[in-house]
Amino acid sequence: MLKVITERSEPPAIGAALDELARAGAQRMIAAALQLEVEEYVARFRGVRDGVGHALVVRNGAARPRPVTTGVGPVRLVAPRVNDRRVVDGVRQKFTSAILPPYVRRSPRVESVLPLLYLHGLSSGDFREALPALLGPTAAGLSSSAILRLTKAWTAEYEAFRHRDLTARDYVYIWADGVHFTIRLEEERLCTLVVIGVRPDGTKEVVALEDGYRESAESWRTLLRDLKQRGLRAPVLAVGDGALGFWAAMRDVWPETAEQRCWVHRIANVLDKLPRALQPRAKQALHEIMYAETRAGAEREIARFTQTYGGKYPKAVASLTVDQDRLLAYLDYPAEHWKHLRTTNPIESAFATVRLREGVTKGAGSRSAGLVMAFKLLQVAEGHWRRLDAAELVPLVRARVQFQDGVQIEPQRKRKKAAA
Secondary structure, eight states, X not given: OOOOOOTTSOOOOHHHHHHHHHHHHHHHHHHHHHHHHXXXXXXXXXXXXXXXXXXXXXXXXXXXXXXXXXXXXXXEEOOEEEEEOOEETTXXXXXXXXXXXXXXXXXXXXXXHHHHHHHTTOOGGGHHHHHHHHHOTTOTTOSHHHHHHHHHHHHHHHHHHHTOOOTTOOOSEEEEEEEEEOBTTOSSOEEEEEEEEEOTTSOEEEEEEEEESTTOHHHHHHHHHHHHHTTOOOXXXXXXXXXXXXXXXXXXXXXXXXXXXXXHHHHHHHHTTSOGGGHHHHHHHHHHHHTOSSHHHHHHHHHHHHHHHTTTOHHHHHHHHTTHHHHSGGGGSOGGGHHHHSSOHHHHHHTHHHHHHHHHHTSBSXXXXXXXXXXXXXXXXXXXXXXXTTGGGHHHHHTTOOEETXXXXXXXXXXXXXXX
């Protein structure tokens, strides 16, 4: 029945009305999707019958209504039931809804809201006020106690991550860095050893996250040996800061892996050895080297930098040229990958969220809590990382196809032979 609103009637708040419409619409859409899911399941096994011709998979009414908290607020859902009497390899089959699994009380999106809010600075005590504003006044089960349970679950997830089997994983490129942040109850800052890798399909993943001691070679060696023992093969190229103990460890564990020094760290080191007045001009000259399109061009720019600053500032030039080949290693890989390989930016940008949380909370309460916090933040960030440009070239790098100045060598040779 349509309700008539007179001139004296007060219209409902627009926001509240929209929320109710969204919840009602979501409830209808989910209900329809659940019905369709069951219909498709029953139809798939319609021809499967027992010895007397009875169907083994039939609908069986509906379960009791249950409230589920979604991104638009709480909705009340009724899940259709299926009687599945099939037995496959001695195991009784059972229908399980992918849309509304048993015992689920909140959607995965809402589940992800909790760690995001907490990790980005909202304390567990603030959830009593924040969650009803986000999800409605009946957002059951979303409380500060839920956050405490989640943090325990995160610790278990982190331990499983640290011991997972890596035999089936392959990382063609890796970035390594040591990231420091404050621990409230300790004087010494936590040094977190981080490795992020690139899969053959171009996606980026967190490979390792461990507590290290001042980025020492022994700490890195322990980490890399553990990765190797769990089945991880040697990456083709590793990118990192030149000051890391990582390099000594990697040469011991994976001597076949090529090395690329981080340009951001290198530029900072060179500029630190020059007077402030010269730094803007020198920085521009260093960028000319970094963005050269060929190795010959980069070497010309290095020679020009040496001639300009070598007389008065030999330490700055030595800092630039100390391991020149490793600074220009990226030129031997696809040009489309250069912007990814010149720096450790994937780690630096990912840890910006860790530092945000650290600024709000004044640091984690313990080293273990700091590692778990960093792990969850990286896990959340990982879902938003972009693939490498020209990801189709990553398998070629793993296959050790040769590139010169960013261009694949072999096809060029074949074209020359064909032309002859």
